[in-house]
Amino acid sequence: MVVKAQSRPAEVLRPGHAGCPGCGHAMGMRMVLRALGNRAVVVVVPSCVAVISGPYPYAALNVPMFHSAFEIAAPTAAGISQALKIQGKDDIPVLAFAGDGGTFDIGLQSLSGAADRNEDFIYVCMDNEAYMNTGIQVSSATPRYAWTGTSPMGNTRRKKHIMEIMAAHRIPYAATACIGFADDLTAKVKKAKEMRGTRFLHLLSPCPTGWKMEQHLSPKAAVAAVETNIFPLYEIFGGSEYVINYRSKGLPVETYLSLQGRYRHLRPEDVKSIQAETDRNWEELKRRV
Amino acid sequence: MKKFITGNHAVAEAVRLCRTQIVAAYPITPQTPIYEKLSDWEAAGELGGIMMRTESEHSAMAACLSASLAGVRAFTATSSQGLALMHEMLHFASGCRAPVVMACVNRTLAAPWAFWSDQTDSLSQRDTGWIQIYCEDNQEVFDSVIQAFRIAEGVLLPCMVVLEANYISHFMEPIEVPEQEQTDRFLPPVKIPERFDVDNPSFVAPVVSQVQFEAFRHLSYEAMSNALDVIEEVDRDFGDHFGRNYGLVEAVGLDGAELALVTTATITSTARVALAGLREKGHRVGLVKIRVFRPFPTRILREILEPVPRVAVLERNLSLGREGIFCSELKAALVNSEKPHHVQGYLAGMGGTNVDPDLIERVVIDALSRERVSDEPIWMMEKK
Numbered sequence: 036m037v038v039k040a041q042s043r044p045a046e047v048l049r050p051g052h053a054g055c056p057g058c059g060h061a062m063g064m065r066m067v068l069r070a071l072g073n074r075a076v077v078v079v080v081p082s083c084v085a086v087i088s089g090p091y092p093y094a095a096l097n098v099p100m101f102h103s104a105f106e107i108a109a110p111t112a113a114g115i116s117q118a119l120k121i122q123g124k125d126d127i128p129v130l131a132f133a134g135d136g137g138t139f140d141i142g143l144q145s146l147s148g149a150a151d152r153n154e155d156f157i158y159v160c161m162d163n164e165a166y167m168n169t170g171i172q173v174s175s176a177t178p179r180y181a182w183t184g185t186s187p188m189g190n191t192r193r194k195k196h197i198m199e200i201m202a203a204h205r206i207p208y209a210a211t212a213c214i215g216f217a218d219d220l221t222a223k224v225k226k227a228k229e230m231r232g233t234r235f236l237h238l239l240s241p242c243p244t245g246w247k248m249e250q251h252l253s254p255k256a257a258v259a260a261v262e263t264n265i266f267p268l269y270e271i272f273g274g275s276e277y278v279i280n281y282r283s284k285g286l287p288v289e290t291y292l293s294l295q296g297r298y299r300h301l302r303p304e305d306v307k308s309i310q311a312e313t314d315r316n317w318e319e320l321k322r323r324v
Numbered sequence: 325m326k327k328f329i330t331g332n333h334a335v336a337e338a339v340r341l342c343r344t345q346i347v348a349a350y351p352i353t354p355q356t357p358i359y360e361k362l363s364d365w366e367a368a369g370e371l372g373g374i375m376m377r378t379e380s381e382h383s384a385m386a387a388c389l390s391a392s393l394a395g396v397r398a399f400t401a402t403s404s405q406g407l408a409l410m411h412e413m414l415h416f417a418s419g420c421r422a423p424v425v426m427a428c429v430n431r432t433l434a435a436p437w438a439f440w441s442d443q444t445d446s447l448s449q450r451d452t453g454w455i456q457i458y459c460e461d462n463q464e465v466f467d468s469v470i471q472a473f474r475i476a477e478g479v480l481l482p483c484m485v486v487l488e489a490n491y492i493s494h495f496m497e498p499i500e501v502p503e504q505e506q507t508d509r510f511l512p513p514v515k516i517p518e519r520f521d522v523d524n525p526s527f528v529a530p531v532v533s534q535v536q537f538e539a540f541r542h543l544s545y546e547a548m549s550n551a552l553d554v555i556e557e558v559d560r561d562f563g564d565h566f567g568r569n570y571g572l573v574e575a576v577g578l579d580g581a582e583l584a585l586v587t588t589a590t591i592t593s594t595a596r597v598a599l600a601g602l603r604e605k606g607h608r609v610g611l612v613k614i615r616v617f618r619p620f621p622t623r624i625l626r627e628i629l630e631p632v633p634r635v636a637v638l639e640r641n642l643s644l645g646r647e648g649i650f651c652s653e654l655k656a657a658l659v660n661s662e663k664p665h666h667v668q669g670y671l672a673g674m675g676g677t678n679v680d681p682d683l684i685e686r687v688v689i690d691a692l693s694r695e696r697v698s699d700e701p702i703w704m705m706e707k708k
Contacts, residue, residue: 073522076394091532094526094527098522104416110348114389114394117376119394121396147379148379
């Protein structure tokens, strides 16, 4: 299909960002921001997202931005959103990007507080499953068995279920998305933009540097995460109404794991255990729909 | 209009009269009555602004500073542990030049746990880049909050108005509360930069280089230095509008004084009484109240203390391993004086213990008669 130039959405993330080659975050931010448009305020916190946004005096994003502190993406967005309302600018959406560490770990308290108050902003957790900006350390978003610099024998904990935590806050909208399914991601951002209250996007974005894979593999890894049911695409409305957006091919988890050097050390029984857990999670998700 | 209210209530009255647009706060003793009073008014539709009931003081400051950067008038109040939890965001508010105003109700920092007046909480935030004003009574607290918004918005630095637990926060005093129109004439509607303008996008607080960081710090330094003049100017103008003002410091009876007793906050009121009595008995002792701590009023302190050979600093706070913090600051301010001073530090009222006129008299007699100044502070401890 040929998209007419006039109807093609404008890019908000401009060329010349400071991410690594093949960075999944940069692709994800580009898709999210293109769907959001440039009449918005964006909050970033320390993470690769803040690096991508560019060092002073450069700015890769063509929107007003604030690089706030690590653990406060949510209350920062809430403060700006409340201020814009007071100024009569309630048509300007506020969107916060935080990494998995800034969301699952250090920012969880302040995110919970803002979600509890149903503050009016879109929160996008850019999940690359470890502290990549500081050089690949384990976070509570790191999957079991994955290598990081602080889980050299493989992570012993399971990935925290952030979607369930957000659902428990009964926020209007929570959804998973990934860079392998651009149309799905775009539709979710547009849907979130039309809603009010706390909207949460859990965006899986592969990191070639931290996942130890070739630079061109980020989209492929994201597709594989969905097609193996390791990262299903779904939405939760009001904390209770679940909708699965994509029926995967149900490929074996090796399809996903074998792309990544961080899983190179896995024994056959580890793969089996990941498969079993993936199947359990998928059945559990289907039961909730 | 005269109102008979607590110091906390006075803070809330001032915040409302200043047409504050966002209050973000979290409960902590002894600040909580400020938060409750503002909530009552919000519920009754009498606040004007909105309340954000955050899940921590850290988030309260995050919300205040980002709302302030968006261009609205923001306020919070806290104490002690809450202030310590905010510490990271205090630096942040100052660094990105957000003119947030805060009431800090001085309370002991744990451990051990206690709930009484002690200035170490706010003084521990000395280097965060906040303007700090220490208040003596309820009226001064009320007036200083109104002044604080004009000062902060004038220099684009955050401002902390400091009042003591219980001695001010929970004590009732009659105070003069002006009409809304009168306050509006002194404090116009907020007009600060709106940093998140979709028509003119820019990036607030990006990563900078070493050289750029140094340059930004220098700009903040200049703003804080300039704040001394702005605070004086705002205070004078406040006097013109309301018939009361306070200065950066206040000097009482320094003419011909052999000793200046330096105090801050509520100890000053007691010292006024004690020193009047001592002067009647023939002791040549004057009083200096330091009201503004950051920026430190070095020049004016050096000028007024120039002819006074002995200085005693009496205070309710401690930097372990050194002495009272005002004492250290004052010594540093006087070190380049033409004539050297003898400066003796005294600690009293720690943990909220009472500082009565007798104690102050003992301090003065000791300072006047002492042959050698000690580098160590002298503890005027209550014997329990």
